[in-house]
Amino acid sequence: MVSISGLPAFCAYAATALGLVALYLGVYLTATAHREIALIRENNLAAAIALGGSLVGYTIPLSVSIFNAQSILDCVIWGLVALVVQLSVYGLVRLVLPDLSRRIEAGEVAAATFLASASVAGGIVDAAAMTY
Numbered sequence: 001m002v003s004i005s006g007l008p009a010f011c012a013y014a015a016t017a018l019g020l021v022a023l024y025l026g027v028y029l030t031a032t033a034h035r036e037i038a039l040i041r042e043n044n045l046a047a048a049i050a051l052g053g054s055l056v057g058y059t060i061p062l063s064v065s066i067f068n069a070q071s072i073l074d075c076v077i078w079g080l081v082a083l084v085v086q087l088s089v090y091g092l093v094r095l096v097l098p099d100l101s102r103r104i105e106a107g108e109v110a111a112a113t114f115l116a117s118a119s120v121a122g123g124i125v126d127a128a129a130m131t132y
Contacts, residue, residue: 017063017075020080046103046112050116
């Protein structure tokens with residue numbers, strides 16, 4: 001027999017996750033010096049790689065926060081922690097590559113790949129640290 005008794009909780013956590021992803025994208029897109037969406041619309045591969053890596057780097061710990069959450073509020077708090085971690089990763093990469101935005105705007109895939117890799121690595125470490 002199939003039960004859908006968990007459907008309300010699924011819907012609540014999925015909606016929360018979508019809201020947190022939208023918040024993350026809004027904050028991240030505002031924090032970066034380049035305009036990823038416009039660049040992606042212009043077929044800038046570097047912008048797509050950088051933003052895609054950042055999004056994956058955020059959603060990995062977000063999924064762990066959903067898995068471990070005792071409540072929606074718990075999930076939201078840890079989702080916000082993941083947001084701060086990703087913004088910190090971006091800031092650290094900018095310390096290493098001060099001209100990061102210019103390089104992404106110019107379509108330089110090496111800089112974008114480094115940012116994407118750092119974002120995913122930060123997300124994996126963040127997720128592993130969420131062992132509460």
